[in-house]
Amino acid sequence: MATDFTLNGKPASFDGDPETPLLYVLRDHLGLTGTKYGCGIAQCGACTVHLDGKNRRSCVTPVSMVSGRQVTTIEGVAGKEAEAVHNAWVAIDVPQCGFCQSGQVMSAIGLLRIKKKPSDSDIDAAMAGNICRCATYVRIRQAIHDAAHALEA
Amino acid sequence: MKAGALALGAAALTLGIAIAGQAREQKVEGLRPVSAFAGIADPGARSVAIFTEMGKVIQHPRCVNCHPRTDRPLQGDAQLPHDPPVSRGPADRGMAGLECGTCHGPRNVAFANGKGSVPGHPEWHAAPIAMAWEGKTLGQICQQIKDRKRNGGKSLDQIAEHNAHDSLVGWGWNPGPGRTPVPGTQAQFGELTRAWVASGAKCPAG
Ligand code: FES
Ligand code: FES
Numbered sequence: 001m002a003t004d005f006t007l008n009g010k011p012a013s014f015d016g017d018p019e020t021p022l023l024y025v026l027r028d029h030l031g032l033t034g035t036k037y038g039c040g041i042a043q044c045g046a047c048t049v050h051l052d053g054k055n056r057r058s059c060v061t062p063v064s065m066v067s068g069r070q071v072t073t074i075e076g077v078a079g080k081e082a083e084a085v086h087n088a089w090v091a092i093d094v095p096q097c098g099f100c101q102s103g104q105v106m107s108a109i110g111l112l113r114i115k116k117k118p119s120d121s122d123i124d125a126a127m128a129g130n131i132c133r134c135a136t137y138v139r140i141r142q143a144i145h146d147a148a149h150a151l152e153a
Numbered sequence: 154m155k156a157g158a159l160a161l162g163a164a165a166l167t168l169g170i171a172i173a174g175q176a177r178e179q180k181v182e183g184l185r186p187v188s189a190f191a192g193i194a195d196p197g198a199r200s201v202a203i204f205t206e207m208g209k210v211i212q213h214p215r216c217v218n219c220h221p222r223t224d225r226p227l228q229g230d231a232q233l234p235h236d237p238p239v240s241r242g243p244a245d246r247g248m249a250g251l252e253c254g255t256c257h258g259p260r261n262v263a264f265a266n267g268k269g270s271v272p273g274h275p276e277w278h279a280a281p282i283a284m285a286w287e288g289k290t291l292g293q294i295c296q297q298i299k300d301r302k303r304n305g306g307k308s309l310d311q312i313a314e315h316n317a318h319d320s321l322v323g324w325g326w327n328p329g330p331g332r333t334p335v336p337g338t339q340a341q342f343g344e345l346t347r348a349w350v351a352s353g354a355k356c357p358a359g
Contacts, residue, residue, distance in 0.1 A: 021265045040266040042256040043237065055255045060262050060271045111250030118249075126250025129237035 005066045007032075008076025018064035023047045025063045026073060034074040034102050038131070045130030048103040048110075049073050055110035057129075074102035081112040084147035094143050096134035104130050108144050117148050184209060184337025187348040200355035207316075207345050208291040208357075213335040215325040219279050220286035226279050227287065230333055245279045253277050261329030269331035274324050281305075295356035309350045317343020 002015040007030065014025045021040070026032045026049070038046030040059045047059040050072040085108050088094075095101045104127070111118055111126040118126065123141050132140070185206050193199035210216060218227040218235075224242075226235045242248040247255065258273040280286075283303045286294050297303045298312060307315065316322060317339065325335040335342075349355075 019263075019265075024265070041264050041269065042271050045237075048255075054252070055250055057256050060256055060264070061258065062262055065258055107250055114249040122249065125240050125242075125248035128239065129251050129255065 003063045003067050005063075005068060006070045008072055012071075014063050016063075019062045021059050022049070022061040022063050022066055022071065023058035026058060026071075032073050032075050036099055036102060038100065038103070042129075043131070044100070044103075045107060045127075046100050046103040048106040048130065050077065050106060050110060053110075053113065055107050074106060077106065077109060079109075080151060081109045081147070084150045085109050085112065085143070088143040088147040088150065091146065092139055092143055094136055094139045096132075096136050100130060100132045100134075101136075104132065104136075104140055108140070108147070111144065112147060112151065116151065118144060182209070182336040184341045184345065186341060187344050190348070196352045197355045200349055200352035201357050203345055203349040203352060204295055204355070205291065205357055207342065207349060208294075210325065210335045210337065210342050211286065211294055212291060213325065213333075215328050215332065215335050217286050220284055221279060222282075222285040222287040222289075224282075232287075241279045241282070245281055247278075253279075261327070263330050270329035272324070272329050272332065274321050276321050290357075290359050292357040292359045299354060299356070309354050313343065313346040313350050316346040 001018070002013045003018055004011065004013045006012065007026075012030060014020070014029060016025075016029070023035060023037060023040075026035050027037065035049055035058060036046035037059065038044035042057045042060045045057065047057055048055055049058045050056065050070075051061070051066060052070050053072070085105055089101075089105060094104075107127055107130050111123070115122050115126075120141065123144050127137075127140060127144075187203070190199050190202050190206075193202055214227070214230050214232050218229075218232060221227055221241075224240045225238065226241070227233060228235050237251070239251060239253070240248050242252070247253045254277070256271055257277040258271075259275040260273045261270045262273060263270045284297065284305070286297075289297070299309065301307065304312065322342075323339045326337075326339050328334050
């Protein structure tokens with residue numbers, strides 16, 4: 001039976017094994033390769049998407065779990081938090097190689113939707129599951145503060 | 154897709170092996186039934202002996218790992234700190250942006266690329282700090298379980314019911330591929346708890 005869900009605001013469907021990770025469906029079947037495969041076991045955060053608006057690791061999300069729900073990826077994420085994070089990221093050139101960054105950006109947006117003015121420790125706690133091999137952590141934290149300030153203004 | 158199907162096939166195979174392994178371990182590491190304690194004439198001594206048997210479940214890593222004494226749960230039989238480094242947060246369900254539900258879903262999910270699984274349950278969360286068991290003796294845990302201020306306001310009968318039927322407690326016997334289940338069955342654990350309560354709910358010393 002096909003799994004139907006909403007992907008970036010549009011209807012989407014996957015007709016295959018319902019245990020297939022959402023990450024594989026996004027990348028291999030629906031052609032949305034912005035969401036990255038890092039570890040496949042919920043250890044790195046590269047595969048972070050939003051499920052009904054909240055951060056979710058798509059590598060450990062069987063597609064059956066998103067049936068009837070809203071999935072948002074880096075390609076479709078929108079709204080004031082997304083815009084603020086995008087601008088803040090560009091302003092200080094957060095990425096180095098970039099591989100982890102779509103996951104970082106999705107996690108940062110997910111955080112700012114819940115916590116408008118996160119402290120350093122709020123940021124560290126929220127981003128603890130997003131690993132960056134290039135160690136851009138200091139810029140990530142700065143950009144999240146910058147985005148929060150921009151949202152306040 | 155072929156690689157994905159292969160990976161899933163491998164995961165299914167692992168699951169089969171894991172289940173076979175669990176069955177073997179349960180035989181070795183079972184729980185003694187309530188009847189095994191009938192020969193202890195003194196009710197207080199019987200009660201302590203029954204709780205000590207319950208301790209095989211209570212002090213198992215599957216249970217203690219989510220009853221941490223710090224804000225960070227533990228993982229695995231080696232009881233290492235949870236990785237990624239999560240924190241219990243204000244409602245024991247994680248921190249804003251990295252909640253338990255960021256990775257844990259309503260059921261165990263086998264990894265698609267190898268052995269193991271991410272555990273899950275609809276109510277997946279850490280036990281409140283008042284219910285911390287990590288690093289405590291069985292006697293201390295016993296006193297804690299009886300103390301309404303530290304047991305979620307439960308009567309002893311409610312504790313027995315909780316141990317017998319709560320499905321998050323029950324997860325311990327169904328922890329998913331890659332994890333050792335707690336010994337025995339939840340039904341046995343429930344019966345032991347009822348017998349412990351009926352015999353006066355006495356705690357081991359220390
Ligand atoms: S790919 Fe999902 S957390 Fe690493
Ligand atoms: S920018 Fe290279 S891994 Fe994060």
